[in-house]
Each structure stands twice: as structure tokens, then as C-alpha cells.
Amino acid sequence: MASxxxxxxxxxxxxxxxxxxxxxxxxxMMQCVIDRLTHAESGQYNATVMIYLKRYCTQCSSFALPSAEVMV
Incomplete structure (x- = not known):
């Protein structure tokens, strides 16, 4: 059984x-992409997950990534 x-x-x-x-x-823009999904694509992609991913990827992190460290 696939997870x-x-x-x-x-x-x-x-x-x-x-x-x-x-x-x-x-x-x-993400909502625009969702609105343009065909019926078949709508069955393949979950719009709720897509909106969550948009929020997740565009929110600011509360910590600095190692590549963003400042040398003092």
C-alpha cells in the first residue's frame, strides 16, 4: 500500500x-494557477496543499540559515 x-x-x-x-x-498568482487547472489536473493536485505551500515558502523564517550568517 502506497503512503x-x-x-x-x-x-x-x-x-x-x-x-x-x-x-x-x-x-x-498561485490562486491564478489553481484556477487554471484542468479537471484532470485538479484530481492530481490538491489546491489546499498548493495554497499552504505558497504560505509556507513565502513566510519569513524566524532564524537565519547558515548561508546567511554574518561575519563580525
Missing amino acids: DTRRLPLKNDPCCAAMRTLQSHGEG
């Missing part, structure tokens, strides 16, 4: 980077 569990990508993952690029064109 339907999903893992969130890291904030520096290409998936999140693509989401931030999409959203940089306007706040409602």
Missing part, C-alpha cells in the same frame, strides 16, 4: 524558490 504522506521542502529548495518567484509577480 500519501508528503514532506515540506526546505525553504532553500528549488520548489520554494519557484514559488517565491511566482509570487513575486503578484500575491494572487
Whole structure:
């Protein structure tokens, strides 16, 4: 039996980077993509998960990533 569990990508993952690029064109871009899904695509992709992913990838982290460390 296949598991339907999903893992969130890291904030520096290409998936999140693509989401931030999409959203940089306007706040409602992910909803626009969802609205354009065909019936078959709507069965394959969960709109609720897509909206959550948008929020997850575009929210600011409360911690600095190691690559963002400042040398003093």
C-alpha cells in the first residue's frame, strides 16, 4: 500500500524558490494557477496543499540559515 504522506521542502529548495518567484509577480498568482487547472489536473493536485505551500515558502523564517550568517 502506497503512503500519501508528503514532506515540506526546505525553504532553500528549488520548489520554494519557484514559488517565491511566482509570487513575486503578484500575491494572487498561485490562486491564478489553481484556477487554471484542468479537471484532470485538479484530481492530481490538491489546491489546499498548493495554497499552504505558497504560505509556507513565502513566510519569513524566524532564524537565519547558515548561508546567511554574518561575519563580525
